[in-house]
Each structure stands twice: as structure tokens, then as C-alpha cells.
Amino acid sequence: MPSPRSSRERRTGSGRLEFLSLVSQRSPGPPDSPSRRRESGGSAAAPLPEEDCMKLNPSFLGIALSSLLAIDLWASKRLGVCAGESSAWGSVRPLMKVIEVSGHGIPWLLGTFYGLCQSDSSAAREVLLNLLFALLLDLVLVAVVKGIVKRRRPTHNKMDMFVTISVDKYSFPSGHATRAALVCRFVLHHLVLAVPLRVLVVLWALIVGVSRVMLGRHNVTDVLFGLLLGYALYSVVEYCWLSPLSAPALFALWSH
Numbered sequence: 001m002p003s004p005r006s007s008r009e010r011r012t013g014s015g016r017l018e019f020l021s022l023v024s025q026r027s028p029g030p031p032d033s034p035s036r037r038r039e040s041g042g043s044a045a046a047p048l049p050e051e052d053c054m055k056l057n058p059s060f061l062g063i064a065l066s067s068l069l070a071i072d073l074w075a076s077k078r079l080g081v082c083a084g085e086s087s088a089w090g091s092v093r094p095l096m097k098v099i100e101v102s103g104h105g106i107p108w109l110l111g112t113f114y115g116l117c118q119s120d121s122s123a124a125r126e127v128l129l130n131l132l133f134a135l136l137l138d139l140v141l142v143a144v145v146k147g148i149v150k151r152r153r154p155t156h157n158k159m160d161m162f163v164t165i166s167v168d169k170y171s172f173p174s175g176h177a178t179r180a181a182l183v184c185r186f187v188l189h190h191l192v193l194a195v196p197l198r199v200l201v202v203l204w205a206l207i208v209g210v211s212r213v214m215l216g217r218h219n220v221t222d223v224l225f226g227l228l229l230g231y232a233l234y235s236v237v238e239y240c241w242l243s244p245l246s247a248p249a250l251f252a253l254w255s256h
């Protein structure tokens with residue numbers, strides 16, 4: 001028995017199947033428009049209001065963003081292999097938490113402040129004062145962006161972080177990632193280090209970023225944006241560089 005064929009197909013002289021163009025057979029307009037769908041139901045319909053058409057035709061940007069977010073959530077969940085003790089890489093979680101502390105704001109702020117109090121050269125004081133300024137600027141900027149975006153941390157995150165502030169319930173951007181990128185650029189520009197140490201500094205920043213996703217603290221996009229933000233923030237710090245000439249009162253505070 002011959003198989004039933006749709007009205008969109010016909011046979012050519014050579015016996016090959018050819019698909020008839022739907023567009024050429026119907027009235028002009030987008031082939032999948034709502035009015036078309038109504039026509040295919042057999043009854044003529046009045047055109048839909050413009051707002052309805054807008055809802056039915058989401059913009060390319062909207063689709064691209066939702067797809068990116070869906071991929072982000074899926075990848076972040078799969079990469080969150082240290083999110084709990086019972087996770088696939090749960091045994092590595094303590095090491096990841098040490099890396100977390102290495103990028104935390106408190107040790108960096110306290111360490112820089114201590115160095116500033118101890119330093120006896122004006123060049124070191126200038127660098128440390130600017131590092132302190134950079135770290136504070138970073139904290140404020142991240143808190144503002146987190147407060148505006150209000151993206152929740154991944155559901156698989158265990159909120160057992162060392163010292164947090166209220167906006168740290170939000171995840172975009174990763175504060176550890178901004179700090180790691182900022183400190184990395186700062187150190188590479190202002191400390192004279194041997195190449196292996198420079199490589200280590202870059203590796204540390206990348207590992208801090210990756211560990212945020214592995215610990216389940218962040219989605220991948222939080223970390224990528226955080227790294228970019230920290231990188232860009234360093235340029236702002238360079239631009240506003242504090243020196244004994246531009247901020248004499250501040251330097252007078254630290255001169256012994």
C-alpha cells in the first residue's frame with residue numbers, strides 16, 4: 001500500500017521527492033506567523049495586536065541570553081564537584097577551602113594594613129597604600145553590583161564561608177575572582193618577581209576562580225565576569241594612583 005504523503009510533497013520527473021514551498025502557495029508574510037497558524041486551522045482570523053506578536057517573537061538577544069544562562073547553570077552544576085563532602089570530589093573540598101581563604105578579603109586587607117604599618121621605605125608605603133585602596137574599592141564595587149543584580153548563589157552551594165557580609169548571599173560577580181584578578185595584575189606590575197613566581201601568581205588567580213565553581217559557590221559566568229571586572233579595576237587604580245604629590249595628607253599619616 002503506498003504511504004500517505006503530505007500535500008507539501010510531490011514527485012519530480014526523476015522520481016525524487018521535492019518539497020513545495022509553503023511561502024509561494026500562501027499570502028505574503030512570515031511563514032510561521034500567528035495568523036498563518038490560525039489559517040491552517042481552517043478559519044480566517046483578524047491579525048493579532050502588536051504586543052502579542054512581540055511576545056511570540058522573542059528577540060535574538062533574548063534567546064541568546066536565555067540559552068547562555070541555561071548552559072551556565074548546567075555547566076556550573078556539573079563542575080560543582082566539591083560542593084559537599086559527599087560530592088564526586090568531596091575529598092578535595094578542604095584544599096579548595098584553603099584556596100578560598102587565600103583569596104578572601106580579610107587576609108588581604110589585614111596583611112596589606114600590617115605591611116603598611118611595618119614598612120620603612122616610602123616606595124613600599126606608596127605601593128601598599130594603593131593596594132589597600134584597590135582592595136577597598138573592589139569590596140565596594142562588588143557589593144554594589146551584587147546588590148543591584150541580586151543573583152542567588154547556586155542551589156547546590158553550602159553557605160559555610162569564612163566571614164561574609166550581607167550581600168554575599170548573592171553570587172554575581174564573584175568577589176574572590178575580582179580580587180584574584182586585581183591582585184594578580186597589581187603584583188605583576190609592582191613587584192619585581194622571577195618568571196616562575198610570576199607564573200605562580202597567574203596560576204593562583206586562575207585556581208581561585210575555578211575553585212569558586214568547584215566549591216559550588218558560583219556559576220561560571222559569575223567567575224568570568226569577576227575576573228574581567230578585577231582586571232579592569234586595576235586600570236582604574238592605576239589611573240587614580242595615590243602618590244605623596246596627589247594625596248599628601250594620606251601619606252603624612254603613614255610617615256614615621
Ligand SMILES: CC(C)=CCC/C(C)=C/COP(=O)(O)O
Pocket residue numbers: 104105106109139161162163164165168170171173174175176177212217
Ligand atoms: C568581609 C570581607 C572584608 C570580605 C568578604 C569577602 C567575601 C566573603 C567575598 C565573597 O566572595 P565570593 O563572591 O567569591 O563568594
